[in-house]
Structures are given as C-alpha cells and as structure tokens.
Amino acid sequence: MNLNTSILKYIEDVKSGTFTVEEFTTETLQRIKDVDSDVHAYLSLNDSAINDAKLIDQKISSGEKIGQCYGFPISIKDNICITGTKTTCASKILENFIAPYTATVINRLQNEDVVITGKTNLDEFAMGLTTEFSAFGPTKNPWNLDYVPGGSSGGSAASVAANECLASLGSDTGGSVRNPASFCSVVGLKPTYGLISRYGLISYANSIEQIGPMTKTVKDSAFLLNVIAGQDANDDTTIDNNNVDYLENIEDGIEGKKIGIIKEMTTSEGLSQEVSTATKDAICDFESLGASCEDVTLPTIPYTVAAYYTITSTEAGSNLARYDNIRYGYELESEGYEYNSYISKSRAKFGPEVTRRIILGGFVPSAGHAGKYFLKALKVKSKLISEINKAFEKFDYLISPTAPVQPFKFGEKIDDPVTLMLLDYNTVTANLTGKPAISVPYRVINGLPIGMQIMANSLKEKSLFQSAYALESKTNLPEVPL
C-alpha cells in the first residue's frame, strides 16, 4: 500500500475498493510507529483512530450517507481544540489542558468523515520558525533529520512529508504554515483573513492569523479548503465565501495572467544562492505557462518584520495573559503569595521565545511607548495594505520564494532571535494585509526543499489555486528519503 498518495487518489481507491479505510489507517499508524520516534511530528495520537475508520467502513459498506473525506487520515496542529483531547500548544502551561469543546474546522472535517491521527508539534504557542521552541522537543525534517522542519507548524508539515498522514491543519500567523511547507516540501495555504473560522484555534496574534491546510498536492489543498472554509456563527470575523468550489476549473492555467515579482523579497540580503536560482527558474516556468512576469516594488516591505513583531507581541501579551496558572497550569503552591507576585512566579514556565514576546508585548503598546512602536507598526500595516492593493490593481499574482533560505541545522539559529525573525521576511506581508498566499514545493536541492510563494488578492483563492496547480505541474520532485 502506497502511503505517499494524495487525498483525491485515496478517495478514488477507497471508493473502488482497492483498500478499506481501516486498512489505510492501520498502515498509517504503523508508519507513525516506525518513523515518528525519529521525526517527532506528533505530540499525541488519537486512540480511537482505528475505531473511527471502522465506523466509516461500515457506513460505506452499508451504503449509508458518507462524508466526502472517506476517512482519509489527517493530523491537527496542537493549538486547535478537540473535545476531550489534550491541546497543549507545546507549552508546559497547557500540558494537561483538555479542551471542553471542538474547533469549528474540526467539526466540519468530522462531519465529512475524516480520521484524525493525532495532534502535531509546534513552537510553543506557535511562536517560532523551527519547532525548536516546543516545550516537548523539536520535530525533525523528514528530508534530513539533522535539519529543522520549519515552524511553527513543523509537526504538521513533517507529518505530511513523512507520510504519517495525508494532510494536516496548521495555523499561520506570520508564515507558520508556509514556512514549514516550504522546508518540508508540502503545499501550505494561508487563506484570506476570515475565510476559515478561528473558533477553537488558541490565539497568538488574532488579528492576522488563520488556520490553513497542509497537503501533498495543490488539488488536495483546494479540496480541504472546500471542506473547512466559510462563515461561522462562532467567529464574528469570518466572511461569506458564497460556497465557492475551489477545485472547479483548477486546471484552467494562467495564460495571459500578470505576475508581479516582489523585488524586496527576491533581492534581499538574506536570500541564499540556491533559493535565488530556484526563483529565477520559477519565473521562467510561469512565463512558459503563458503568464507575463514583471518586477514590482512594495517599498514598505523592509519595515514589515519589525511591524509584525510589534503587533504580534502586543496581541500575544494580551492573548496569553489568561494563562495565570489559576485555572490551568502546573502545580505551584499559591499559599503565602500576594496576587501580583503569584502571577509573576506562576508565569515563569513559559519558554524563552514566548517569554521574549510577552515582555515585548508589555512594552511596545505601553503608555509613553505606543506612539513610537505599536501605533507606528499599525501605520506600517495600513501603508502596506494600500501598496499591495495598488499592486493587485495591476497584477493577478505576486510571487517570491516562501523562505529566503533552505532548511538549516538544529541549533544553528536558535540563539540568534533577530536572524530567526528575518526568516519571516517573505511571509508576514500576507498576514499583515490579510491576503491569501500559498507555498508550492518547487525544488529539492542538496536533498533539501525549496518552496515558492504565490499571493493573490483577498478571496481570490480559486485563482490562487489555478496558478499553484500550474506551477506544480512544472515540477518533478523526488520522494522523501525516509
């Protein structure tokens, strides 16, 4: 049985009786058993996965109404709540938090009959780009176990890349879906802000983050978006997508489309030679597909990483304030403490990156400093939005490499927070502007993946998928050596 298959192929095979849901699930769980002690993509497994698979098989054999997912195995980033399961955010402070409710995206998946394999690793509270900041140890890159898988949805990306499931849901605040997608050679989508309900996603920077599908193919990404997108009464920020079918006409191509090559992202200092070359190849591919490519400059981009960290830290400081160790947390004798001193003591178990951002988040929006930092960051954001809107008047797509570099070795950058932050340089723009962006696997050079990023205007996911599918069809990538 080939576990390296797409969702759409899997569904065909189940429908035609090539294998049962239970067989495929069993095989997938065996694969997890075999490789995950090395990869460490999962933080916890779903004990009832086999049972869930059997129930779906029963539905199929009895001719009952069956959801469109036919029990394909999917993993979920461990910052998305599922009733009765641990949702840890890879943090000591939520180590034993059992969610009493289920996220909207999970409900939608389960209504369409998926089998959830388990919860995947991430940088603590989704803050990081390597999963090295997980309180439960890092995830390894399946392409080379000495290398980081990217982050923060590193566990999700690795689980898909290592054939430990067919798809995963990650979350993307500044590139957390796209960056590990690029590092692990999977397809990662950050949709338009508001397209997917965040109800049940544990907030880090709620004004810009979105849940996003991580899949082996572009078509699978569109398929999954069909299932999870759309307005939700539990999330006031969701928008109506008029039930667009993202798979429909996905093969239409990009003949005659206009593509802007974002100059700031393709000529930046931190760009590696390999990534730069791959980008040039991608531009040639787009042109051979009938699109016209042209440089475009968004002058505000050099300020976006600073603005991004200012805004996200401010929101993180507020969103994470509830973890005061009074209602969930770890054992700490409260007797003898005055309230405020208890709070500072009880919050000491956050990891270094989360602590850094909470401290920053206490400072940048504070009275006397907000004007210099937080309010200025908001100005950068609104300036960037008007620049990108203007660009989309002319271009259908804006492209860049997803990350300026290929995966690097563990420990290489963890002690250099500023360099780590610059990894976000190409991805934060989509979050700050709310635009959709997708990372498409494009090259594997020296055994390490490179992804290309395509951005489109708000709610233009359908068109975005058409371009991503077109680019994907130009690639011929090796199988993961694991």
Next chain:
Amino acid sequence: MTKIGLEIHCQLTKLESKLFCSCKANYREFEPNHNICPVCMGLPGSLPRLNQKAVESATSIALALTCDTPEKIAFFRKNYFYPDLPKNFQITQLNVYGDMSVGGEGYVRVEDKNIKIRRIQLEEDPGRIIYEGASERTKITLVDYNRAGTPLVEIVTDPDFESPRQVRVFLNILSDLLENLGVAEPGLEGAMRADGNVSIEGGNKVEIKNIGSFHDLEKALHFEITRQQSLFERDIEIAQETRHWDDRRKITVSSRSKEEDQDYRYFLENDIPWVKIDQSTRDRLKENMPESISSKKERYVEKFDIAPQVADIIASDRYYSKLFESAYSDHNAKDIANLITTDVIGFIDTKEKQENSKITSEHLSELIDAINSKTITRNSAKVALQEIMKSGKNTKDVLNEMDLGQVSDSSEIDTIISQIFEDEKQAVIDAKERPETVNFLVGKVMQKTKGKADPVKTLELIKSKLNQ
C-alpha cells in the same frame, strides 16, 4: 467651588444573554459558576460573539441621553491582571483614537442645570470576588464567574455637580430613565453602581472607588468634600489620587495600589469587527423608544390637570405609568392618578410587589367609577385595593364579598349616629362646645361602618343632630 463628576455602571439586565456568549444576562438566580461557558470563561480558543441587542440597548441609552452616536463603533482590550477577569483583559470601548464608543456629548437636565454626559461605552462586567472575612486579611478568596460577561454600560459625566444632593437627584433621574427605557433594572442588587470624583477650589481631582450603593456614594462625597476642605483651610495640597470608600469606617482611604499609574495597554479587540450603526437603525431605536419621563409628566399636567408632584411620581416609574396609561380615560385621569399616588403606592412600593401584584387597569377604573358614583367610599376603595392586589378578583366580587358597598342611606347612618351619641357622651358635649372636634364622631361612625358610610352625608347628619 466643589466639582463632582460621576462614572456610572449599569447592567443591561433586560437582555436575554451576556455580551459575548449565550449565557444568561440575568446571572442572579444561578449557583456560583453555573452560568458560564468557554467564551465567558475565556478558555483557550474561544472567541467573543457580539450580542447585537446589547449594542442596540446601549445606543438607545445614548440617544435617550441626547448623545451623539457614531456611525461605527469599535471595542478595545483593557489589559490588567485580576482574578475576576477570566481573560485578564476586559473588552470595553475607548475614545482616545476618535469617537468609537456608543455615545458621547449628551446631557441630563437636573433641576435648572444641564449635567454633561462625556461618553457612554459598552463593556463586559467582570466576575465577582468574595473574600472570606475582611478583604485585607482574607485567607480564602472565592471567585464566581456567573457575572463575567454581563453587558454593562458605563456612563461618564463631566464634573458638573456642585453638591452631593445634586448627584442624588441626577442618579434618581438617570435610574428612572434607564428603567423607563426598558433596558435595565436599576433596583436589582449591584445592577447600577457609581464611582465619583471630587475637587474643590480648583484643586486636584480625587477619585473615589469601591462604593456599594447610591446612599454610600452620597456619604462618601460628603466625607471627601469635608476632608478636602479641611486640608485646603490648612493650606495643605490635595494629592491627585484614587481613594477607596471604607464602608465600615465610613471614610475614604488612599489606595495603596497606584491605580492611576496602571497602564492598561489599550488596543483594538480584533475578534470583534467594527459595528455599523446606520441611520435607519438609529431611527428605528428612536421610534421604538418609550416616551421620556419628562414628556410624560408634561402631558399629564397639561392634558389632565394632574398636580405636578403626582405627575412626576407616576411618570418616573415604569410600573405606575403603565398602570395609569392603560387605566385612564379623559374624564377620570386625575382621579386614577390620585388613586395611584395615594393608595396604590402604599401597597406596592417594591419591585417584588409590583411583579406579584394582580391589580389591573380595569380594577382602577372600576374603583374610581364606584367612588364617583358613591357606591363605595375612598376608604373602602383602599381596603378593596389591598385585596385585589393579592387575589386579582374582579372589583364587583371583592366589593360584595368584603361588604364594602357604601352606606348612604340616611336612616341607616342616623341609627348608627344615635348609638354613638349614646356611647360617647363626653365627645358629644365637646363637639357642641368646640365644633372642630366633630371629626372624632365622624371617625367613630366610620369605624362602626368599617369605612363604608358616606363621609359627607355622615358629617351633615352629625352636625344637624348636634344642633338639635
């Protein structure tokens, strides 16, 4: 000159649900921590869902207080750690970056002065902290989150008050207004709370917090003015600070925690998109708004010639005015009004009694008709009212069962008078010498007839008998 400003918090208890979830806005009937859900407990991954009705209620208040209401409103996070705040931030509103709260720049007419309303904002109430024993020495602190997320409207005035008495008059007007609007029940315990700030002679402003009731507020303001005056007289500078009302010692005490220095790191609550309140919504709210108390009062005085004090009492109370509005017809309005203010109010003086009372408008008009046709006396009407309030039986049955029909038959009254003249010989002598004491005899007749005798006729008959 004394300047007092107020910050009033009023729960929108008439709403069905909390501000951001479907838990009950009326949390009072629940066991502790039984009116909660992932949203109002701020559990990880939960998101606020704005109760649009709360926005409408708050906007109605703003409109009723003649405030400007912006086209779009926004919510902000006020960040601070406190055990009663499940998320350790409060979702509230802010006007620092422009007019984004439900209302601003209104006024309330208090006697001959306009008290300016600076702003009105909609926010969530925190939970309730219960200390075991005195708060500063407590070993155990209990938190009940049933209240957390209850829709709360904050009304901030300019420092336009010159005396605690003016504050009291204003708060009465305001709570009547809020009740009349049908959005709040200021009478419920803790449903309406007020903090004050005081400055004298152009000195620094002192804020007073932790005030339990309007009654305490008046006391706290009095204390604070006196305290500041004694400092001023001795040439000691009044520190700008926040003081807490110590209910036990009845004094204000300087707060040890420097609340004025606290940095709330306000920023936009992005989980709640901007809310548009368009002209048609405002028009609809205005249209559906009940008649204001002052316009009601004016109408009662002008149209029915009801005494201003009586009109004021009826117009200010939702229950009485509702009763009046449905009971009166043009010919008996004044009588109905008087019946309400002299008798009904005596029996039904609390919210609870108003809720339980079975008096209907028909009862009132029937009683007035009975009085006017001299079928019963006013006194009997009072007795009947008391019974009707409890049983709700129809007026005729009550009058019959209780034998309240008026005795206006002269011979019957005459017989009773003769009897009394026998029993009260001294009083008869007194009445002959000093006619003003005749009421004693009238009273005796009323006593004997259980108030059923026609008082006018009785007096006539006694007088004529005295002159015999």
